[in-house]
Amino acid sequence: MKPRAKQPDAQGIGARAAALAAIQAVFFSERPLTEALDASLSQAKLEARDAAFTRAIVMMTLRRLGEIDHVIATFLREPLPVRSGPAELILRLAAAELLFLDVAPHAVVNSAVALADKDHRARHFKGLINAVARRIAGEGKAMLPSLDAERLNTPPWAWDNWLTAYSEETTRAIAKAHSIEPPLDISVKSDAEVWAEKLEAKLLPTGTLRRTAGGRIEDLPGYADGAWWIQDAAAAIPAQLLGPIKGKTVIDLCAAPGGKTAQLAAAGANVIAVDLAFERMKRVTTNLTRLNLK
Structure with a gap:
């Protein structure tokens, strides 16, 4: 049985409001996802558990x-009008919780209505949001097995390009992989084998630790002590190709969230980290502080 997602507080309104703000920035303002999430979480000032729920x-x-x-459209007579503001996004977030995160239906529905009530456009559709969310809670999951998930979740341009370059079998395999939560890749300051055992992770040939078990990142051994940081295995390779860099000056462009900056600093380089987004640079500073790196 899939574990039920832990809700951070009695209503989860703060976490859900931050999620709505982030996804509005992505869909309405076309901001990059990482930038939108960082800005939303920075403004919300949530506890770590709440922030994880938002993400x-x-x-x-x-x-x-x-x-x-597809599920939402099944329960709507017609698409929501532009004048409904974020009503559609509120329904999408609620559906994600109900269909895939296994959050208690009453909490999801009540929070969706509360979010709608806070927006001067969406509040006129809160009755509809309530009704559709309740139907998704009651009937939505039963619809999923009959859906072509790979096709539905892939943008048409990507699907067509993959079909041209690969077979349909490979295209579906790529699409399916995109729907799965990726493993956690970790870079350590030292003693990779020791930390692999402590973190229940696999030590990859490149030195990255790959952890597939769940759990809050902040609760894992060594996090609070600054022994390691999150960094995709592929992203860790470029800095390794530089060879010995102790005492050398390296400029890290597009530095946020700071994985390569930390990697370079831990190897003894003098790093100049640069990023266009001010909010994302705050995250670099926070990460380096936790790691005791300058």
């Missing part, structure tokens, strides 16, 4: 957007 909602909504929209 889970947003990421699941985007990974499963095609399926979510």
Whole structure:
């Protein structure tokens, strides 16, 4: 049985409001996802557990957007009008929780209505949001097995390009992989084998630790002590190709969230980190402070 997502507080309104703000920035303002999430979480000032809940909602909504929209459309007589503002996004977030995160239906529905009530446009559609969310809670999951998830969740341009370059079997395999939460890749300052055992992770040939088990990142051994940081295995390779860099000056462009900056600094380089987004640079500073790196 899939574990039920832990809701951070009695209503989860703060986390869900931050998720809505982030996804509005993506869809309405066309901001990059990482930038939108960082800005939303920075403004919301949530506890770590609440922030993790926000990220889970947003990421699941985007990974499963095609399926979510199909289910929502089944319970709507016609698409929501532009004048409804974020009403559609509120429904998408609620559907992600109900269909894929296994959050208690009453909490999801009540929070969706509360979010709608806070927006001067969406509040006129809160009755509709309530009704559709309740139907998704009651009937939505039963619809999923019959859906072509890979096709629905993949943008047409990507699907067509993959079909041209690969077979349909490979195209579906790529699409399916995109819907799965990726493993956690970790870079350590030292003693990779020791930390692999402590973190229940696999030590890759490149030195990255790959952890597939779940759990809050902040609760894992060594996080609070600054022994390691999150960094995709592929992203860790470029800095390794530089060879010995102790005492050398390296400029890290597009530095946020700071994985390569930390990697370079841990190797003894003098690093100049640069990023266009001010909010994302705050994250670099926070990460380096936790790691005791300058």
